[in-house]
Amino acid sequence: MSRLRAGVIGAGMISQVEHIPNLLGLAGLFELVGVTDPSPISRQFVTDTHGVRGFETPEQLLDQRLDAVIIGSPDPLHYEQVLAALSRGLHVFCEKPLCYSPAEIADIAAARDRAGKLVQVGYMKRFDPSYRLALESLPGTAGTLRSVSVEVNDPDAWPFIAHHRYKRGGDIPKELIAAAIDKQRQQVERAIGIPLTDLAFRGFTGAYSSALIHDVNAVHGLLDALEVPDGEIVGAQIFANGDGGQGAVKLLDGQALWTMTHLTVPKLADYRERITLFFDDASLELEFPSPWLNHQPTRLTVKTSQGHTLSTRDLRAGYAEAFVEELRGFWGAIVNGDPVLNPPEHAARDQALLVGLTRLHLSGLTS
Structure with missing residues (x-):
């Protein structure tokens, strides 16, 4: 079984309440390397609560040795952050909406194909x-x-x-x-x-x-x-x-x-x-x-x-729990080659x- 080194971009409500605890609960599948957020309050809270290392910028987190990122940042930041992660050769799980425009989603799909990595959108239902x-x-x-x-x-x-x-x-x-x-x-x-x-x-x-x-x-x-x-x-x-x-x-x-x-x-x-x-x-x-x-x-x-x-x-x-199962699905798609249930094409x-x-x-x- 392969354990993936993952980082979380965005330490807001969805990450604090769902993604960070769920990644830690799936410790056999993921090693949570760190979390990035521009808020010192959020970073300190995550560090104090979960013992997770905090980074001020996404670039600092992406400089770590990672296999994948989970993006839970504000919606207008998804496009640039997904592309940045793919350019580093990382698999990406991104909360919905992936982007506002189908054209921007097409850019992400093309970058995914060039990188040979996976992109899954957070439709937990x-x-x-x-x-x-x-x-x-x-x-x-x-x-x-x-x-x-x-x-x-x-x-x-x-x-x-x-x-x-x-x-x-x-x-x-x-x-x-x-x-x-x-x-x-x-x-x-x-x-x-x-x-x-x-x-x-x-x-x-x-x-x-x-x-x-x-x-x-x-x-x-x-x-x-x-x-x-x-x-x-x-x-x-x-x-x-x-x-x-x-x-x-x-x-x-x-x-x-x-x-x-x-x-x-x-x-x-x-x-x-x-x-x-x-x-x-x-x-x-x-x-x-x-x-x-x-x-x-x-x-x-x-x-x-x-x-x-x-x-x-x-x-x-x-x-x-659907929020947990979607992370299992993300891991399975990367490690076992399972189908990606929510690819960018569905988001488009x-x-x-x-x-x-x-x-x-x-x-x-x-x-």
Whole structure:
């Protein structure tokens, strides 16, 4: 068994709550060499809590002898950091969104191929045991599919991380924050390609690319299992000051419709995330818990009907944690040559849909 020397770029919430503890828990697969973050508070907290060495800059971390990096930094930094790691000959695991633009993702895929390394995107739902079981338990076919529904209400992480060891770094230099914000604006403008409103910017970077993207990726996997091709975007709306995002995609020339809505409800400590597929005589529903509640199983329910007789089955696949399993998958792809479950090509497909939703939202404002 090969043990990989790994570094973590970014010591924010996702790294402190998930990636760093999970890498340390997988000590037989990974040796965590160090973590980099521009916040001295975050670096010191990680060092004090986990005994992990801290580095001020990604370059200092990349100068260490590494096999792979896990990137959990702010979204607009992903592009340059992934390319920097690949240029050093490292395998890369990067949180979603990989990039805002499919064109930038294509750059990463080309750099990956030149380096002969692997890039995996952090769509942990693909590793959820109930999601994997759902792919094997679809109660219908493309010919009987009628609709796909995604509904999410989310207060963000605050109700679900209070029991975790986490400390926010509020001491990042202002000039670094300003540079990241400017970089983000430029990346989004290039991705969308038409004039942006502030609402569209907030919705694209927030409700769409930071939240709904998980469900877009998950639904794409379910549609692939049914051999349903990509559809046509027919509706989109960004609302609630960018905390809400809605979309509609026509599938199979109008035989079925995929609708999706994500809304952040900041002061309501309730999380619900549902993906439901309806067929002529059956349905399948995945109800996800907050992703921060580790080892809490996703509920998978299949309903079928023969006349008036309704059969409801709750399927249980186990208690494995998706955040842990995606790191196992990353290790297996590198060491054993297992398929990369979430390659850049999947991220490009997901991001292209979100770009299309945003463009349609903007076109509706001017029509």
